[in-house]
Amino acid sequence: MNKSDSERILGMLSHFDYQQTENPQEANLLLINTCSIRQLSADKAFSTLGRWGKYKKLNPEIKIGICGCVAQIEKENIFKRNKNVDLVFGTRNIYELPDLIKKIESGEKICAIKDNAIKENTDFCIIRDKSFNAWVPIIEGCNNFCTYCIVPYTRGRERSRDFNNIINEVKTCVNQGFKEITLLGQNVDSYGKDLNDKNITLANLLREIAKIEGDFRVRFVTSYPTDITDDLIKAVGESDKICKYFHIPMQSGNDEILKAMNRRYNRRQYGEIVKKIRETFKDNCVTITSDFIAGFPGETNEQFYDTLSAIEEFKLDYSNTAAYSPRENTIAGKWIDKFIDEKIKKERLKILNDKNKEAVINSNKKCLGKILKVLVEGFKQNEENGKIILNSRAENNKIVHFEGDKNLVGSFVDVKINSYSTWCLFGELMN
């Protein structure tokens, strides 16, 4: 989501003749878009501001700004922590940026933090990274209030984007040559719930996107387990353009911990959703990935082992893992007496990572002999024998390497999988 916000910010700045530079000392405006999901990212943001202050001492004309989740939470406090900052704006003020820029250019210091989002402005272009992947947000914010998560406080309640604006943005991406469109949202399956039109759902959005002509595919992240509807699963199966890929964070395999996290499902319900998806896409071509937290406050060793057994039981193809990081302003962040010792958290994270690795290898094994449609994203030339090895991503999100012509970069091709390592598959070109 932050990446997508940055692309929109770059687009707006380009209307003011700002151009990107790799060298911060050459810039007239230094802007950092921040994430506060972990304390480390917030700390990094402040140390970057400290570094930029030195450039401002050399050139007082430089304007310094901070936006994103850290800005949303810290508000005016940022001016106290760093006197060189000229602009602070929150996650819901992005489309106000043109006005804010004019104000700081005339010498004002501005802190713009709103609780209600500024209406989307489609007059500005979006400057995307040069790649084959375009990230398109469809819903922002979250209503779930998991006890460990800061998102509802930084991004606010769920707000779906206009259906037609999304379709137009995807069409533009396809016309610009992007091959993989990822629909983004903190809780992407909630898309449309706030729009008072029962036909506006993620399933119908995918159906409409699949009708767009062109050589591309679409995926969506992140799903909340109990918000995945039968109609969504059906829609995914209706078009080859929609990746058979579900990212469904489980967070813990233990019901008591899930309850303490305020997740609205239990282990059995999670398992039923996974089963339903796997039964719909019978030939094992579907990929289900997850997220897990090790060392949530109060988590016992037995409860932690439930997480390991869940990865195994539900045959999860891959999981993002993290040790619990207390965030100020969250409910669990106040349960100091239940915090797990750092050493134990680290040990649990290591065990969790080993289990994840085992699951990935088992998942890779299932791909052997299969023909996967991949998007070729780049290549490397072997220094010894001069052979070109293409790197690509399959519909199931796995990285696939194979020998081929570098002119295939940017194309979809079929590859037969012959072998694997932990983090990638190896195959041969079929067409």
Ligand code: SF4
């Ligand atoms: S559903 Fe996701 S974004 Fe929303 S509060 Fe829970 S963890 Fe945070």
